[in-house]
Amino acid sequence: MVERPIQIAFCGNPNVGKSTLFNALTGLHQHTGNWPGKTVESSLGIMKAGGETYHLIDLPGTYSLDARSPEETVTRDYICGGAADLIVVVCDGTCLARNLILALQVLQITRRVVVCVNLMDEARKKGISIDLQRLSRLLGVPVLGTEARKRSSVKKLEKCIVDNIFQPASAPVPIDSPVAESQRIAGLVETRTRSFLQERDRKIDRVLTHKIWAYPTMFLLLAVVLWLTIEGANYPSQWLGAFFQTCQTLLRKGLQALHAPWWLSGFLVEGCAATLFRVVSVMLPPMAIFFPLFTLLEDFGYLPRVAFNLDRPFARCGACGKQALTMCMGLGCNASAIVGCRIIDSKRERILAMLTNNFMPCNGRFPLLITLIPLVFVGLPAGNGAMGALILTGFILLGVLMTFLWSKLLSCTLLSGTSAAFVLELPPYRKPEFLHTIVRSILDRTLRILGRAAAVAAPVGGILWILANVFVGGRSLLAWGSVVLEPIGTIFGMDGVILLAFLLALPANEIVLPIALMLYTQGGGLPPEFSPEATRALLLENGWTWVTALCVMTFCLFHFPCSTALLTIKKESGSTKWMVLAAMIPTITGLICCLLIRLGALLF
Amino acid sequence: MYLDQIEPGETGIVENLAWVGDVARRLRDIGLVEGMEITCVGRSPLGDPSAYFILGSVFALRRADCRRIAVRRCR
Numbered sequence: 292m293v294e295r296p297i298q299i300a301f302c303g304n305p306n307v308g309k310s311t312l313f314n315a316l317t318g319l320h321q322h323t324g325n326w327p328g329k330t331v332e333s334s335l336g337i338m339k340a341g342g343e344t345y346h347l348i349d350l351p352g353t354y355s356l357d358a359r360s361p362e363e364t365v366t367r368d369y370i371c372g373g374a375a376d377l378i379v380v381v382c383d384g385t386c387l388a389r390n391l392i393l394a395l396q397v398l399q400i401t402r403r404v405v406v407c408v409n410l411m412d413e414a415r416k417k418g419i420s421i422d423l424q425r426l427s428r429l430l431g432v433p434v435l436g437t438e439a440r441k442r443s444s445v446k447k448l449e450k451c452i453v454d455n456i457f458q459p460a461s462a463p464v465p466i467d468s469p470v471a472e473s474q475r476i477a478g479l480v481e482t483r484t485r486s487f488l489q490e491r492d493r494k495i496d497r498v499l500t501h502k503i504w505a506y507p508t509m510f511l512l513l514a515v516v517l518w519l520t521i522e523g524a525n526y527p528s529q530w531l532g533a534f535f536q537t538c539q540t541l542l543r544k545g546l547q548a549l550h551a552p553w554w555l556s557g558f559l560v561e562g563c564a565a566t567l568f569r570v571v572s573v574m575l576p577p578m579a580i581f582f583p584l585f586t587l588l589e590d591f592g593y594l595p596r597v598a599f600n601l602d603r604p605f606a607r608c609g610a611c612g613k614q615a616l617t618m619c620m621g622l623g624c625n626a627s628a629i630v631g632c633r634i635i636d637s638k639r640e641r642i643l644a645m646l647t648n649n650f651m652p653c654n655g656r657f658p659l660l661i662t663l664i665p666l667v668f669v670g671l672p673a674g675n676g677a678m679g680a681l682i683l684t685g686f687i688l689l690g691v692l693m694t695f696l697w698s699k700l701l702s703c704t705l706l707s708g709t710s711a712a713f714v715l716e717l718p719p720y721r722k723p724e725f726l727h728t729i730v731r732s733i734l735d736r737t738l739r740i741l742g743r744a745a746a747v748a749a750p751v752g753g754i755l756w757i758l759a760n761v762f763v764g765g766r767s768l769l770a771w772g773s774v775v776l777e778p779i780g781t782i783f784g785m786d787g788v789i790l791l792a793f794l795l796a797l798p799a800n801e802i803v804l805p806i807a808l809m810l811y812t813q814g815g816g817l818p819p820e821f822s823p824e825a826t827r828a829l830l831l832e833n834g835w836t837w838v839t840a841l842c843v844m845t846f847c848l849f850h851f852p853c854s855t856a857l858l859t860i861k862k863e864s865g866s867t868k869w870m871v872l873a874a875m876i877p878t879i880t881g882l883i884c885c886l887l888i889r890l891g892a893l894l895f
Numbered sequence: 896m897y898l899d900q901i902e903p904g905e906t907g908i909v910e911n912l913a914w915v916g917d918v919a920r921r922l923r924d925i926g927l928v929e930g931m932e933i934t935c936v937g938r939s940p941l942g943d944p945s946a947y948f949i950l951g952s953v954f955a956l957r958r959a960d961c962r963r964i965a966v967r968r969c970r
Binding site: 354355357383385386387388389392468470471474489492493496497500501502503505506598599600602603604606612636710711712713714715716717718 | 914918920921922923924925926928930931936937939940941942943944946948949950951952953954955956957959960
């Protein structure tokens with residue numbers, strides 16, 4: 292018996308359903324997606340079968356063992372390290388020839404391998420049949436065919452793993468050219484009955500990457516996603532707000548019953564709890580809508596086409612088209628998007644993508660933008676969600692433009708260098724599994740991000756409360772702060788209050804507007820939920836004009852990333868320099884834009 | 896001739912890659928090796944990059960990169 296747990300590693304090309312099989316075997320829900328490079332870190336799961344416990348390791352998807360991107364190195368090092376008792380190489384039955392390259396490379400290192408030809412159903416639909424027995428004979432290892440979404444397939448794989456775990460394996464044989472060999476083997480075991488260019492996918496491609504229609508389609512889809520996010524989030528946000536209001540009252544009463552001193556209950560309830568509740572009620576609903584929508588587009592296979600359509604302008608700016616994917620993700624959460632930048636192979640292009648990601652407003656910034664739109668675009672029906680979404684889309688396009696501008700500027704200066712070769716897989720279109728997608732993206736993405744935000748919101752709320760309730764010379768510290776910042780704010784078309792709110796909201800963009808309202812109402816804690824109308828009335832009372840609103844919106848779009856995003860940049864780029872730069876670039880851009888807006892307005 | 900001269904719908908056979916090191920390996924991994932058939936299946940709306948069908952999958956490659964992949968036209 293072995294003393295350490297039995298280790299079984301899963302490897303395969305990107306996008307072959309490896310993670311789906313892995314999840315089914317371990318019950319661990321780990322996110323899978325329809326674009327290459329999804330599994331960025333290898334994840335571990337436990338499988339129990341026949342009284343034995345197995346440790347399953349899901350290695351990042353890779354085309355070969357001698358690749359260069361970070362996730363591919365992980366796979367290579369693990370397999371070469373020899374820690375695995377068995378390696379399951381998952382292949383895509385619809386393009387066996389390519390997938391066999393990796394299988395053959397693994398077989399050069401070890402023969403403790405099971406080859407799993409996945410997506411047999413898709414292959415059948417495409418008119419491909421595969422002689423699995425012959426493949427097994429040619430490779431000299433067990434081969435089985437599976438359909439990732441079928442329960443029986445998973446059982447079959449489980450049995451195959453258990454059967455083969457301690458089988459003696461022969462010594463690996465060197466193979467001259469795995470690429471040529473894989474083609475030869477695939478030719479021997481495959482029979483194709485239909486056209487092999489995947490006509491259906493090409494037809495969809497012709498529409499989605501059409502010369503004229505590609506861009507309007509992209510714009511429209513973006514607007515629809517934003518509209519659904521904003522409009523759909525409205526009511527749940529209000530319900531959550533009302534619910535938390537009750538919670539807050541109960542908390543306050545509870546502390547009163549315990550005879551807690553006023554400052555303790557103030558700190559805990561008006562400070563920590565109020566801010567935490569506010570962040571959750573503003574953040575949760577849009578994210579719970581945006582991420583499933585994003586994931587559906589991702590699973591369908593649309594997002595790589597966006598990268599395909601937009602690569603040319605990115606190439607012009609010395610950046611990588613895959614940056615389009617991370618930008619889309621930035622609309623959900625900039626910090627997650629920065630982790631997502633790992634899909635970009637070249638370090639130079641990856642840093643470019645990280646530094647400019649904040650030009651995409653995350654949905655924590657949507658509410659402020661939406662609330663202020665009617666102050667700038669006077670005369671538009673204020674409650675019209677579709678119009679709001681359209682204008683917001685316009686603002687996002689401004690962010691895209693700024694991304695290009697800065698990418699170009701950076702690749703001419705700090706990040707100069709030649710473009711790396713660009714290889715982007717356009718995966719086959721797949722019908723997304725709606726229910727699965729929604730549950731998974733809420734569990735994996737939304738809740739994780741929410742947890743991270745909640746962890747910073749509560750302490751910030753406490754600090755905020757102290758600042759608002761410690762008085763020096765007749766003014767609270769918070770009021771002093773806004774007085775000090777007033778001249779700077781005025782230069783840039785804003786005021787001291789809103790500038791202070793931006794600074795204090797560093798940990799969470801969601802609370803910019805609440806902090807500003809709290810300062811305007813001179814309250815000791817975050818004010819209860821204001822309706823957009825009441826918010827606008829209060830702002831106008833405090834001397835806001837359309838210029839102020841436009842400057843604030845611009846600064847909201849272009850300012851330093853939240854603290855989580857900054858720390859993520861530091862971690863991902865491995866240097867404080869890039870983190871500082873990532874904060875400075877958007878802030879400087881925002882300040883310059885605000886200055887120009889204010890000067891421009893003076894001319895009228 | 897080079898891969899960028901292969902029009903959508905046309906198929907070429909790879910003759911050799913003018914790449915060395917990592918990039919060459921990367922391209923080899925996706926199946927770009929001597930003798931491999933490669934079909935252009937479309938271009939991006941702005942004309943670059945283009946989509947190529949190689950070994951059962953579709954990959955987008957930039958024109959600048961394709962200029963370094965020598966091919967001969969099929970049929």
